[in-house]
Amino acid sequence: MSRMILYMEGAVQGLGRFLEADKPVVLVFALLLAGWLWEKKPVGKKGRQMFQYTLVMSLLLLCPITAMVVMIYQTAYYDYEWAWSMVPLTAVIAYGAALLIERWEQQGKRLLGILGVAAVLCLCGNQGTVLTVESQEAEAWEDASEVLQELYDFGMGKQRILWAPKNIMEQVRRKDGKILLIYGRDMWDTKAGAYDYEVYSEALTNAYIWLEVMTEQAQVASIMADPGLSFAALCEEEDLNRDRENHLRAVLKAGANVLVLPGLVAEHIEESILKLAAEQQLSVQNTYTEEYTVYLLE
Amino acid sequence: MIIILWILLAVLPGILGAGVLTIVYRRKNKCPFSFADSYLLGCVACIGMTQIAHMAGLLGGVSLWKTGLFLAAWLFAATMLCVVISAYGYFKDKSRYPHRGVEGKVTPTLLVVFLVLVGAQALFIYCMKAPITLGDITLETVQSFLAEDGIYKVLPLTGVASEQGMPMRYAILCLPTLYAVLSQGFGIEPELLVCHIIPVVVLAAAYLAYYRLSETLFGREKQKKRFLFLLMVALVLTVSDAAVFMDGYNALHSGYTGVAVRNLVLVPYTLCAALEGRWWKAVLCILAEACIVWTFLGCGVCVVITLGILILKILGKHLRIFGKREEQA
Numbered sequence: 001m002s003r004m005i006l007y008m009e010g011a012v013q014g015l016g017r018f019l020e021a022d023k024p025v026v027l028v029f030a031l032l033l034a035g036w037l038w039e040k041k042p043v044g045k046k047g048r049q050m051f052q053y054t055l056v057m058s059l060l061l062l063c064p065i066t067a068m069v070v071m072i073y074q075t076a077y078y079d080y081e082w083a084w085s086m087v088p089l090t091a092v093i094a095y096g097a098a099l100l101i102e103r104w105e106q107q108g109k110r111l112l113g114i115l116g117v118a119a120v121l122c123l124c125g126n127q128g129t130v131l132t133v134e135s136q137e138a139e140a141w142e143d144a145s146e147v148l149q150e151l152y153d154f155g156m157g158k159q160r161i162l163w164a165p166k167n168i169m170e171q172v173r174r175k176d177g178k179i180l181l182i183y184g185r186d187m188w189d190t191k192a193g194a195y196d197y198e199v200y201s202e203a204l205t206n207a208y209i210w211l212e213v214m215t216e217q218a219q220v221a222s223i224m225a226d227p228g229l230s231f232a233a234l235c236e237e238e239d240l241n242r243d244r245e246n247h248l249r250a251v252l253k254a255g256a257n258v259l260v261l262p263g264l265v266a267e268h269i270e271e272s273i274l275k276l277a278a279e280q281q282l283s284v285q286n287t288y289t290e291e292y293t294v295y296l297l298e
Numbered sequence: 299m300i301i302i303l304w305i306l307l308a309v310l311p312g313i314l315g316a317g318v319l320t321i322v323y324r325r326k327n328k329c330p331f332s333f334a335d336s337y338l339l340g341c342v343a344c345i346g347m348t349q350i351a352h353m354a355g356l357l358g359g360v361s362l363w364k365t366g367l368f369l370a371a372w373l374f375a376a377t378m379l380c381v382v383i384s385a386y387g388y389f390k391d392k393s394r395y396p397h398r399g400v401e402g403k404v405t406p407t408l409l410v411v412f413l414v415l416v417g418a419q420a421l422f423i424y425c426m427k428a429p430i431t432l433g434d435i436t437l438e439t440v441q442s443f444l445a446e447d448g449i450y451k452v453l454p455l456t457g458v459a460s461e462q463g464m465p466m467r468y469a470i471l472c473l474p475t476l477y478a479v480l481s482q483g484f485g486i487e488p489e490l491l492v493c494h495i496i497p498v499v500v501l502a503a504a505y506l507a508y509y510r511l512s513e514t515l516f517g518r519e520k521q522k523k524r525f526l527f528l529l530m531v532a533l534v535l536t537v538s539d540a541a542v543f544m545d546g547y548n549a550l551h552s553g554y555t556g557v558a559v560r561n562l563v564l565v566p567y568t569l570c571a572a573l574e575g576r577w578w579k580a581v582l583c584i585l586a587e588a589c590i591v592w593t594f595l596g597c598g599v600c601v602v603i604t605l606g607i608l609i610l611k612i613l614g615k616h617l618r619i620f621g622k623r624e625e626q627a
Contacts, residue, residue: 018543046573047515049614053606073602075594077433081543085561086602088569090538090545091508094530095515098523121533138427170430173457174437174489177445184438184455191433195468196453196460 004068007076011067014080047095050088057087077194097121144171146289147260151179154285154296163251164260165215166208168292182254183208203250210247211261218262245272252276252297259295299484300495307499310377311340317380318343320387322578334510338567339579341503342586345472347373349589351479352472355449362447366479405522408529415532416505420498422550428493431542431552436474440488443478473556473590497553504549504562505531511570556590560599568600572607580604 060066061083070083097117104113147168151160161180162172170185183200186193187208200208251259259273270286273295277284282297315336348369355365439454446452450469453460477496481488486495508531512524538546548558564583571579584604588596 044515044517049573049607049610050515050569052610053603056610057602057606073594074598075592077592079543081541082557084543085557085565085599086606088565088603090531090534091511091566091569093534094508094527097530098516098527101526102523117530118533121530122537124537137429141427173441173455174430175441177438177441177443177457180457181455184453185430185435186455189432192435192455194433194465195435195455196464198453198456198461 007068007071008064010080011064011071015062015064015067018081018084047099050092050095054087054089054092061087077191093121140167140171141175143289143291144168144175147292147294148172148176148179150287150289150294151258151296154287160258161255162258162260163207163211163254163256164258164292165211165262167215168260180255182251182256201250203246204254206243207247207250210244215262244269245276248272248276252280257282257297259297260292261295262292265293300486303480303484303486303491303495307495310373311344312337313340313377313380313384314343315340316384316387317376320380320383332510332513334506334513337506338503338510338563339582341563342582343376344373344476345586345589346582347376348476348479349470349472352449352475353470355475356469359448362443362449362475362478362482365449365475366483369476369479370483408525412525412529412532415529415536416501419532419536419550420501423497423501423553424494428497428554429551431555434552434555436477436554437488437492439474440478440481440492443474444482444488449475467592471556471590471592473554473559477554492554497549497558500553500559500562501549503559504535504566507563507566507570511566514570514573556592560587560591564600565603568603569607572604575611577604577608 061070067080067083070086071078071080074083101110101113101117104110104116144167147164159180160178161182162169163182164172166185166188169181169183170189172179173181173184183204184192186196186198187200187205248259261269274284277297280297285296285298287294287296312333313336315338318339319332319336351365351369351372354360354368355362360368435454442452442454442457443449445457450464452458453464477488477492480486481491484491505528509524509528512527516523516527535546535549538544539550541547542552545561548555548561552558553562564587568580568583571577571583580600581604584596584598584600587593587598587600591598
């Protein structure tokens, strides 16, 4: 029963998210209405069947109860928005637009028709947020490449098991399958966690949270150019460092032999790393990239 | 080697599909040849053959290198057979083969606009960094296969051996094996192949699928309307990339994923097959979807489209939602 309620909530909330992102769906309904109201029959038999199918599927997905059934069918892995893959939105929009332009062409207004349709489509579409994502990805890719280059310079004789901020960890295995991670992208991307049955320990999860908080604050410090807020300075703060040895111990226990920490690392953090490495009879070497300090334990 | 890969990706599915169509339509002399049909069927055939090789590698514990060799060998054999069959079919009945459309010519301006739009999309895909799509681990999986020279020997996200195992309905999906085999066989960086080369091929296949759909909706001879339809498709794909579930996002940023191949290629092709009543093609698309996307016991979007259109056809005489007035008149 609780699962059904979850599906129902997903269907109701998912519709709002879907309409917010996919405005062209409104065009689909406009075209369906136009197709019904046209006096002549410009829509051929197959076009008519495509419109009928689109209308029926859309109504099924708009009604929360039938949408819930569709969501169960497509499995819980996919959100409500993916159910709209069953509706041929692109085909219907393009078909309707082509028919509209043909109608205007008969009135001698073909160019106006094409420009009008293109303008409506552009206004309903994405207003240009993707380039921002591209630059963030490119930056993360560069950071990961620098870290990997340091590892290659050290030599890949021994198997490398990495612990790093998540923007590095999520890129590393996309670049090199030989580098292992103590936890993967499924630590923060729940969808990626659907691919296996592994569960991370609480200690490892806490270590991840600690590193991400430190990394985020170091990035803020970097933007604000305030040395008082640097990673090294933050490490001095008692609240953030109460359990740092426990976090580092959990990471080393998980097998990590490459630690990547943001910026310049404070002395007492380094001392902790050296102390814990000595407990396991490991030697420590370190190197630097533009943004990170890399510790190699062997 | 990258040029050879491009040539193979452009030609091989077409040859396979042409052979299949020649066999299927051997008694139907008037069924015209269509390059789009051949290529799309060939892609579906490639997915099927990869699936078999993938299952052999997964269940048999065979190394990736041997799996690739097996796949290459029987793709080669199938291609040679299809070349012979297609050549025989061509010389037996040349009248099936392409003829020029008789209604409406595509104006140079529209053609240029379309080519610029599609060219810009292809260039964008090839040059820009592909963002990480939440829930997708294709590239990590390919890297794992290459690092371990085996299929699912380790967990893709961490690289360590699995203690609890993986869900079988994910492990049976064959696209990562195909990409790993191509990367290993042609010596191409996995990131370049998966995030840049494959999405361009999927984009081209998507336009072929919509072109084939336009033939169903407008008729073979109406070239101008079909081209206008294709131009509108290109525009929709360009502007609709605001979220991961939209066709534009799939085309421009995650064309290598199974859902992108399904939404961009299999969905329009299934729609086309169902509207024309060629159910065998729809069934092939359903099977192909089960091989590349996580579905409910193999039943996914293509099943819904096929059954939906089938039910509408059966109920066709009782439904008058569109075109009512003319029929009443």
